[in-house]
Amino acid sequence: MSFYTIDSISFSYNKTETLFKDVSFNIEKNQNIGLIGPNGCGKTTLANIMMGILKVQSGEVYLQGKNIKQLSLSDIGKRVGYVFQNPEVQLFCPTVKDQMYFSIRYNKDIEEDQIDEKIKHLLYIFELDKHKDHSPLNLSIGEKQRLALASVLSREVEFLILDEPTTSLDILRINQLEKYLSIIQQKGIGYLIISHDRGFLNKHVDKLLILKSEGVELI
Ligand SMILES: Nc1ncnc2c1ncn2[C@@H]1O[C@H](COP(=O)(O)OP(=O)(O)O)[C@@H](O)[C@H]1O
Numbered sequence: 001m002s003f004y005t006i007d008s009i010s011f012s013y014n015k016t017e018t019l020f021k022d023v024s025f026n027i028e029k030n031q032n033i034g035l036i037g038p039n040g041c042g043k044t045t046l047a048n049i050m051m052g053i054l055k056v057q058s059g060e061v062y063l064q065g066k067n068i069k070q071l072s073l074s075d076i077g078k079r080v081g082y083v084f085q086n087p088e089v090q091l092f093c094p095t096v097k098d099q100m101y102f103s104i105r106y107n108k109d110i111e112e113d114q115i116d117e118k119i120k121h122l123l124y125i126f127e128l129d130k131h132k133d134h135s136p137l138n139l140s141i142g143e144k145q146r147l148a149l150a151s152v153l154s155r156e157v158e159f160l161i162l163d164e165p166t167t168s169l170d171i172l173r174i175n176q177l178e179k180y181l182s183i184i185q186q187k188g189i190g191y192l193i194i195s196h197d198r199g200f201l202n203k204h205v206d207k208l209l210i211l212k213s214e215g216v217e218l219i
């Protein structure tokens, strides 16, 4: 059973125009996939569909064999971490530490005394410890992206979807992100990265999907 099975899905925002149709592909749990395609072709839309945020007009999406229609947003969010194109929309707590706490608490089965240690560890890895008492909104864009990543990873997700993670990062920050991706890869967590940066993708993915209005092409 694949981690994701996308089975002949079609999507449109309105009745007159189909964004894409008959898109099918599978993703295995520890696969690292790049998703490319011109601006406006529907990459972010596809990510939202995979997170259960948007519903398709036809076709089916299965997550670990279960139809996504039967899963709640929270069921999906516990398994799949999503870093939005604009990470600001997912950072809403008063401080960086609170944001991490909120995220970890999402998985209700963690012991209270493990939480502090986990927050410390992740803030250290993502070099955010000195900002732990600051508001997420005052961080730089790169720091926001790192916090969004740290917070989704804190939930012990099995898979990650990153939407254009490099767009607002300078070369130094891209190198940092690359370091974190290697850590994620080593942990056996699969991911799908949406990006225009082919050089970046070539280093971090083992398959490229090109989204087209008539299905996807695999290269
Ligand atoms: N909520 C929405 N309502 C109507 N049209 C939308 C909405 N969101 C995106 N679109 C349109 O759908 C198309 C695909 O958008 P998007 O998935 O963001 O593309 P990409 O991420 O590949 O650039 C674009 O033409 C965009 O303007």
Ligand SMILES: [Mg+2]
Binding pocket: 043, 044, 045, 085, 163
């Ligand atoms: Mg997009």
